[in-house]
Amino acid sequence: MHDDHTSPARPVHPVRDERGITTAEYAVGTAAGAGLAGLLYKMLTGGFGDQLLQTLFDHVLGLLGIG
8 A cells, every 4th residue: 555645765965074165166167267367368469469459459440440
């Protein structure tokens, strides 16, 4: 006979301690951000950055009808 007041059986999962995961995620995010910042600095301080800024400046002047 089935008792209607019982809940269906649920699988039991062990409780995991996840306190250290956020620290690891922050470390990975910080390292990735520092690497990206270094890459952007290298690109913008080299010849590519000068060319990019000149092209952007010329484009904005063209949009304004000045250049």
